[in-house]
Amino acid sequence: xxxxxxxPQYQHVQEGEDFTTYCNSSTTLSNIQWYKQRPGGHxxxxxxxxxxGEVKKQKRLTFQFGEAKKNxxxxxTATQTTDVGTYFCAENTGNxxxxxxxxxxxxxx
Amino acid sequence: DTGVSQDPRHKITKRGQNVTFRCDPIxxxxxLYWYRQTLGQxxxxxxxxxxxxxxxxxxxxxxxxxxxxxxxxxxxxxxxRTEQGDSAMYLxxxxxxxxxxxxxxxxxxxxxxxxx
Numbered sequence: 393x394x395x396x397x398x399x400p401q402y403q404h405v406q407e408g409e410d411f412t413t414y415c416n417s418s419t420t421l422s423n424i425q426w427y428k429q430r431p432g433g434h435x436x437x438x439x440x441x442x443x444x445g446e447v448k449k450q451k452r453l454t455f456q457f458g459e460a461k462k463n464x465x466x467x468x469t470a471t472q473t474t475d476v477g478t479y480f481c482a483e484n485t486g487n488x489x490x491x492x493x494x495x496x497x498x499x500x501x
Numbered sequence: 502d503t504g505v506s507q508d509p510r511h512k513i514t515k516r517g518q519n520v521t522f523r524c525d526p527i528x529x530x531x532x533l534y535w536y537r538q539t540l541g542q543x544x545x546x547x548x549x550x551x552x553x554x555x556x557x558x559x560x561x562x563x564x565x566x567x568x569x570x571x572x573x574x575x576x577x578x579x580x581x582r583t584e585q586g587d588s589a590m591y592l593x594x595x596x597x598x599x600x601x602x603x604x605x606x607x608x609x610x611x612x613x614x615x616x617x
Contacts, residue, residue, distance in 0.1 A: 401541070425605060434592060434608040435544065442603075480543050482606075487557065489534070489594075489606055491543035 396421075396481060396492040404498045411468040413495035415481035423484055424457055424464040429494075430477040440484075471499045505609035507593050513615045514583055521579045522612045526595030533576050534606065535568055536592040544592055550576060583616045590614075 397416050405411050415424065423442045427435035439448055441457035441464060448455045454467045468475055476499050481492040506525045514520050526533045531552055536544035547566065548558040552573035565583075570576040580587055590613050594606040 398543075423603075427606075434610050435606070436608070437605040440603065440605065482543075484604060488546060488549075490546070491536075494541075494543045496541070 396483060396490055398479075398481060398492040398495050400495055401493065402496045402498070404500060405471050407473060407499050407501050408470050411471050411475070411497055413466050413479050413481075413497075415464040415466075415492050417462050417483070420461050421457075421464075421483045422486070425482045425484055425489070426455060426464075426466055427480045427482060427491075428477050429480065433477075435480060468497075471497070473499050473501055475499055505593055505595050505607050507591075507609035507612050509612055510610065511613045511615075513617065515617050516585060517582055519579065519581045520583055520614065521577055522591055522593075522614075523575060523577050524593030524609060525575045526593070527597075527607055528574075530595035530597050530607070531573075532596045532598070532604075533570055534594045534596070535576070535578050536594065538590045538592055538611070539588075547578070547591075580614075583614075585616045588614055588616045 399414050425440045426438040428438055429435045439455050444461050445459045446457040452469045456465045464481055478494045478496045480494045483490045508523045512520055534549040535547040537547055538544045546559050548568050550570040553570050565581045568578045590611045592611045593609045596604045596606055
């Protein structure tokens, strides 16, 4: 299957600092979805991006889809302890959902 | 609760035993997916159903794994002759429709399998 790579694998930040995770693909993506998985929990859908260069915001979270539709980023401004978890990007091809490797975020109070 | 439910939440078994997991998707969802997740990794696709039809199965999946969705509602995933390498979280997810690109997955809480 397709491989979507995410970096970094782990990130520790002080509460209040910003955080960014990047999702990269060697092939053009149909779309990109982002999911959040809290420790001990299951992935929960956050958002989907479809258009080249698309940017969407959810409160302190900003999602971006690259112009070439081969990469995406999730940026969190002024992290809070409630942001702790693993963030996954995924592509929905219509038949399959291919997940990235995830970025685990730890927020230090 | 109308979300995706999985049973059991935890399963500990001895190597060589068979185990079966159950997933009840959101009732109006046609598609049902099984994923496996190990620590520090993203969900790995195992198989999916459109109603009762199993449309795709991962080529990496051993023949010891089988899944059914007999009436297009709940699904079961069976692992025969379990091995220690089967230890993982088994996640079930469902989606509403017929493979449209704007769909999203709704996950259950998973079954954590430990093979001793």
